[in-house]
Amino acid sequence: MNLEIAGKWALVCGASKGLGFGCAKALVDNGVNVVINARRAEVLQAAASELTVLADAAAKRDGFGAATVIAVACDITTVEGREAVFTAAGGPGKDFDIVVTNAGGPPPGDFREWERDAWIKAIDANMLTPIELIKATIDGMAARGFGRIVNITSSAVKAPIDILGLSNGARSGLTGFVAGVARSSIAAKGVTINNILPGKFATDRLEGTMKAAASKSGKDMDAIREAQQAVVPARRFGHPDEFGALCAFLCSQQAGYITGQNMLIDGGMYSGTF
Ligand code: NAD
Numbered sequence: 001m002n003l004e005i006a007g008k009w010a011l012v013c014g015a016s017k018g019l020g021f022g023c024a025k026a027l028v029d030n031g032v033n034v035v036i037n038a039r040r041a042e043v044l045q046a047a048a049s050e051l052t053v054l055a056d057a058a059a060k061r062d063g064f065g066a067a068t069v070i071a072v073a074c075d076i077t078t079v080e081g082r083e084a085v086f087t088a089a090g091g092p093g094k095d096f097d098i099v100v101t102n103a104g105g106p107p108p109g110d111f112r113e114w115e116r117d118a119w120i121k122a123i124d125a126n127m128l129t130p131i132e133l134i135k136a137t138i139d140g141m142a143a144r145g146f147g148r149i150v151n152i153t154s155s156a157v158k159a160p161i162d163i164l165g166l167s168n169g170a171r172s173g174l175t176g177f178v179a180g181v182a183r184s185s186i187a188a189k190g191v192t193i194n195n196i197l198p199g200k201f202a203t204d205r206l207e208g209t210m211k212a213a214a215s216k217s218g219k220d221m222d223a224i225r226e227a228q229q230a231v232v233p234a235r236r237f238g239h240p241d242e243f244g245a246l247c248a249f250l251c252s253q254q255a256g257y258i259t260g261q262n263m264l265i266d267g268g269m270y271s272g273t274f
Helices: 018-028 041-062 079-086 116-144 162-181 185-189 204-217 221-230 240-250
Strands: 009-012 033-038 069-073 098-101 147-152 191-198 262-265
Touching: 009 018, 018 033, 018 041, 018 098, 018 147, 018 240, 033 041, 033 079, 041 069, 079 116, 098 116, 116 147, 116 162, 116 185, 116 191, 147 240, 162 191, 185 191, 191 240, 204 221, 240 262
Parallel strands: 009 033, 009 098, 033 069, 098 147, 147 191, 191 262
Antiparallel strands: none
């Protein structure tokens, strides 16, 4: 399917690896120019090089111009970081057609031990940063008559996990905000906002949480992996490319009638009917 977004400009946050990188790959594969962001310059540059190779191959395959890839190493949860992506040299300023919001998730723990600072950090990263990115780009999108915003949240928004209280709280705040804005006047101007809720995906983050579980329980990694996969009806973890494909579709012309939705992608792990 031709997603009809070749030549558009996307900002993809937290894109040096994992789910953000999966989204950047799928967009570049569809001819979309990307500004990618992450904190560590070296890792981000390696991702940018990989995306450029992909962009050239896609252009040859599909006959559109090769997508441009611009890497901006910064912390997207800071004011300076957001300014940096908006003023990226040769980049489109705030004229992004597509924005994929993403940053690392907050640490697990017992809510009794979290002071105000821990909450502010989580809310900043997983609620206020996406809101700032939406605020900076949405009116431009509406004026141009096309916009796609995709927020990477978590299946924990629908099925909260006790030790992920910071994530449950901050991301639920974002979800409520998005539900309102998606249905505001921008909806009639070609702008959609949706959230994708990942279940268990094979990324460094999941690897990190499994290592922590292994050291806490004294079990080996294979046993932990097996146990984690056993709770997924698909009996495996998701691949970031599968996540990226859904993201690219939500950014397509064809997805213009999908807005304000929370889409689970979890191999069937959430067991409710709705
Ligand atoms: P990951 O650790 O593999 O990758 C995170 C990416 O974001 C990296 O590129 C990292 O450099 C970047 N990043 C982190 N903080 C940043 C910041 N402040 N500024 C700029 N870049 C930053 O993680 P992932 O598995 O791809 O997860 C992405 C998001 O999805 C996280 O918020 C995570 O909590 C959430 N999530 C992941 C899973 C999963 O199974 N992988 C499940 C539910 C939710």
